[in-house]
Amino acid sequence: MEYFLTEDQLEMKEIARRIAEEKMRPVSEKYDEEAHFPWDIVEVMRQADLFAILIPEEYDGISGKVVDLAIVTEELCAVDVGIALAFGVTGLGMYPILIGGSEEQKRKYLPQIASGERLAAFALTEANAGSDAGAIETTARRDGDHYVINGTKQWISNGGEAEIYTVFAMTDRAKGARGASCFIVEKDTPGFSFGKKENKMGIRANSTRELIFEDCRIPAENIIGREGTGFITAMKVFDKSRPMVGAQAVGVARGAFETAIRYSQQRQQFGKPISSFQAVQFMLADMATQIEAARALVMQTARMVDAGIKGYAKESAMCKYYASDVAMKVTVDAVQILGGYGYMKEYPVEKMMRDAKILQIYEGTNQIQRGIVANALLKEYY
Ligand SMILES: Cc1cc2nc3c(=O)[nH]c(=O)nc-3n(C[C@H](O)[C@H](O)[C@H](O)COP(=O)(O)OP(=O)(O)OC[C@H]3O[C@@H](n4cnc5c(N)ncnc54)[C@H](O)[C@@H]3O)c2cc1C
Secondary structure, three states: OOOOOOHHHHHHHHHHHHHHHHHHHHHHHHHHHHOOOOHHHHHHHHHOOOHHHHOOHHHOOOOOOHHHHHHHHHHHHOOOHHHHHHHHHHHHHHHHHHHHOOHHHHHHHHHHHHOOOOOEEEEOOEOOEOOOHHHOOOEEEEEOOEEEEEEEEEEEEOOOOOOEEEEEEEOOHHHHHHHEEEEEEEOOOOOEEEEEEOOOOOOOOOOEEEEEEEEEEEEHHHEEOOOOOHHHHHHHHHHHHHHHHHHHHHHHHHHHHHHHHHHHHHOEEOOEEHHHOHHHHHHHHHHHHHHHHHHHHHHHHHHHHHOOOOOOHHHHHHHHHHHHHHHHHHHHHHHHHOHHHHOOOOOOHHHHHHHHHHHOOOOOOHHHHHHHHHHHHHHHOO
């Protein structure tokens, strides 16, 4: 499908494609196996100015447009979602500052992210607060011109590697979700440490860690927005970031599809390529159609976000759950088309299948997304 990309967008796409093919593909299997954080690829991304695409021009970036991020994200994730997440999660961790931060906070932190000098992470989830984010137990107590943070965050992507963390904590527990606030915490702050690194099914090249806060004192000016606005910020962040999970999904689905269709043309059984069997052809047709539909939803939603339209929570949730369900189905079907070889690590599709699964879980599970869509629909048709 033609998306009428501009010259600049075609250039960004080509840069991302080359990084993915030339730098990420050769190390993809090894980094997955060793759960190795891809600092060398981060350096390549830095030099190619990829991080600047996350940030608007007024803060030393070159874009900040969700469409541009979707284009780049798809290219990177067509080869390796896990490696690409060092970039994607930095966008997620940065969004609270871009969306709710003061001018001073933006001027301080966004250029550091645009240059790729520092990675970011987003810390909401806790052991007892996943889908029910309002149940977070981490607290931030005001003490003069500081806040003192106590609590433990769980499963934080880029954890231990990023230097800038946007952390959600309760400033007034009695108010429930309305008592949450968001803070910027820098890596070397005393009282802030990292717990265990998770051993995961997929996206193994990204680190997923506990963040531990023990009487961690941060300057009061590190609060994002006012006290009590944490959840509003988190919801705005997700509305903007979920199309990006959609783009990750389109990428991994495309990577698996491309491997499957090439394989089907080479693999001979019964004296013919398996692509000559209608059962295989129909699978390929369905895979390509679903990817195209998911991409169209992601690109159109990204354009809505960039156009500054108010209220796109429904479309963002649709992108996230539809595209990630497509990614799961397409990667499973790709393994099927490769047969026994698909199950082996010498082909990339088993990894893509493992990587795809997280897309149905993080940034709000697909059940939660369906709930957001249904609620919006019921209000629209009231
Ligand atoms: C690899 C990885 C990386 C992550 N990275 C980050 C990160 O960087 N930052 C961060 O803050 N978090 C991160 N997370 C956390 C992630 O966002 C949560 O895992 C997710 O929101 C779901 O929460 P949970 O796992 O506690 O599941 P639960 O909330 O316990 O849900 C369990 C099941 O119950 C279902 N369920 C729960 N409530 C409802 C409901 N109301 N209606 C219908 N079904 C429901 C869910 O859909 C799910 O199927 C990460 C998680 C993983 C695994």
